Amino acid sequence: MSLAEFQRALGDLIASPLHSAEVAAQPQRALHDYALTQRERRRLWVMARNSGMRMNCTLYRINRIIPIHSVLPRTCRRLGEILGGVLDAYFADEPESTLQYLLEAHRFAHWLLAHPPAIHWPVDALRDLLTFELACHHVMSAPRQPPEQSEDDPRLCLVTLHHDIGSLLGDQASAPTPLPDPVTLLLDARGDTLSVMPVDAALASQ
Amino acid sequence: MFKRHSIGVGVLFNPSLAHFVEHCSDAVDFYSVIPERFWNDHGRGASQRFVPLPNEIDLLDRIAAKKTVVAHGVGLSIASASLFDLDYVHQLKDWQARYGFAWISEHLAAVRIAQAAGSDHHAGLALPLPWDEELLDLLCTRIQQAQDVLGQPMLFENGVEYTPVPFSEMSEPAFLNALVARTGCGVLLDLHNLHVNAKNLGRSPVDFIDALNLDAVQEIHIAGGSTMHGIYLDSHSGPCPPEVFELLALVAPRCPRLRGVTFEFLESYFPLMGDHGVLAQIALARQALHPSASNLPCPLPSSSARLAI
Incomplete structure (x- = not known):
């Protein structure tokens, strides 16, 4: 041994x-x-x-950040300057690295909600952003289906959010305000690009 | 398909090459594919461990219909002392039966570490290896087992080190030579890895080549790199540096069993090169292999794409 x-x-x-x-x-x-x-x-x-050990440590961090950033780019951007410190704490709590992008991203998302970062955002808004980004990755990486199975197409997904998606994804510094009522969005990755529509509008267009 | 005993030039497939596959495949002799790109591995002990990725498999089917494919694995982690993943080897065997890889290569590397709970975690990078008898014994047993399962010899690639393990009992080429002698495996000689170790550690690539049993070299990798914080990285970040082509011209004629030269790059750097840039690297590799034929034509791509040199 x-x-x-x-x-x-x-x-x-x-x-x-x-x-x-x-x-x-x-x-x-x-x-x-x-x-x-x-x-x-x-x-x-x-x-x-x-001195080369610094590069080993740096490469370790890069290789752990890549899956998280690939699936949750907006979340990483929202964390801004505190991203490095947040990742240090996450890596310390979750030392078992994996190259499975979705697994690492889900684990980070759960950890982040349990350890709310010091940003001017309520946890509920952060939860909405994480939910939206994970769902986007899910539909975009899902396999294509034959037309006869289109009703169960894994490239379609519904997500319910409590904040306006524009304010979640925007660059404004202020915290998103909660909507009076939750909104359900249809994510559709069957075409060349991902489309996001409120469910009512999606139904109306069919 | 290229002739068995000719030296082909290929490219390591990544998704950015989807257009290249459709329109420029005449320019390459083979595609090297990373099998792990075509399935999700849920880890040892998972009820359904290897889950195929249909979209990616569609693409692989199209590649295999056009060209010879060779497998370049990244997940075996055969030098991890805490685990030996025979299930992975059997998965590779299934895919070998499906696609008829012309050869199968892997890294001589430890990238996974077994946990007490039975799962593995990724080390984040290939751990530097001690070139000792202890590791040699362990690897010889495993390589023989893997080759028995696959029914053919494997090729193993020399690596990059940023912090070599000190007090090793032998040099890396001596270690590789012993591995070849005891298992019958082949060598995938990565010239960019030699270049990286030369830049960072001052090691002579020529000394390494002179010490290596070149009869065992069946594939050569070429790639580019970049510098970060004063250290040169094996980042596969685009075109090869001139030194790599110089090494290719030097070593290829001395490898009597060489079958293929593969250009590697990461898809995130594709926008810097485009199809034309990839074609240019293929042409330069052919030129290095045949320096006397300085105007040797590269096979023209089937589309309107043109070489950028």
Whole structure:
């Protein structure tokens, strides 16, 4: 199991610049929880002190951000300057990385709602934005259906929001105000572009 | 289809090449495809682990109808000491039966780490490997098992390191040579990876090539990179640097079993190149393979697209 432990320790090092700095400064204490040989401890200490370790840590962050940003670009933009700190906290709480975009995005969305960020937005508005972006990704990545199955087409989806979609997606700094009544939108990705229509309007057009 | 013993030039498929596939396929001899692009892997232990992606499979069917396809896996993680994913190998075998890949390559890499709960998590990047007997023994057993399942030898690719594991028992080429000798596997020589290690670590690509058993090299990868915070990255960010074509011209004639040269780029960089830019890289690769025929024509694409050189 020694090589497996070495790889586990190295993975932890790459996932956390803070831990990497601890290993560089105090290897005995920082590597205490791993079943390593003396050579493996020495290897990790040398690697933690190597300037290239910063790039490993950076690449780890980039590769974890890509799935989140790909599915939730507007949410990331809304978080603005605090995005980095939010991601640090998320990575610390959820260290198990995955390249499954939708899984990582869903996990981040749930985490974000449980840890509301310090932005001038109510949690309900953030929930609406996350719901909308996850639904958009869902319909846009869904498989095409033969025409005879069009009623169950996974590229169609209904979402109910409590805020105006324009104010959720816009760049204005002020918080969106809740609508008097919730609105249901039809997301339709069957064509070349995604269309978003209020359900009543969609029904009227058919 | 290209002849079995000729050296083909191909491109690693990504979705930005959908138009290229339809209109410029005459310019390439094969497409390399990443099998993981065509299914969702819900992880070891999932009730339905590999879920096909119909849209992507439609595209792969069209590619395979036009050209030879080869498989370039990214998910086996064969050097992860904590797991060996034979289910993944069996999935690859099913797809090999379906598409008849001319060859199958993978990375000599550890990108997954098994968790106590039985699931895996992605390490975020390929972990640097210690070139030791311990890893060699582990890999030889696994590669033989994988090749038994697949019924054919696999190719394994040399990697990039930003922080090499110190105190290794052998060099990377010596390690690869031992792997080849003990398992019969082949080598996918990534020249851009050598270039990255040269830029960041000062390692000589020529020394690496001289130390490698070139009889084992069956595929070569070429790609471009970019610099971030003073470190040169294997970012596949567009055209290859001149040094990579120089290495290709140097090494290809010394690889008697070389079957293909593959240009790799990420789809996010496609707008910087377009079909013309990809065609230009294909033409430059052919020129490096045949320097005496400086005006060797690249097969013309079937559309109105023209080479940009």
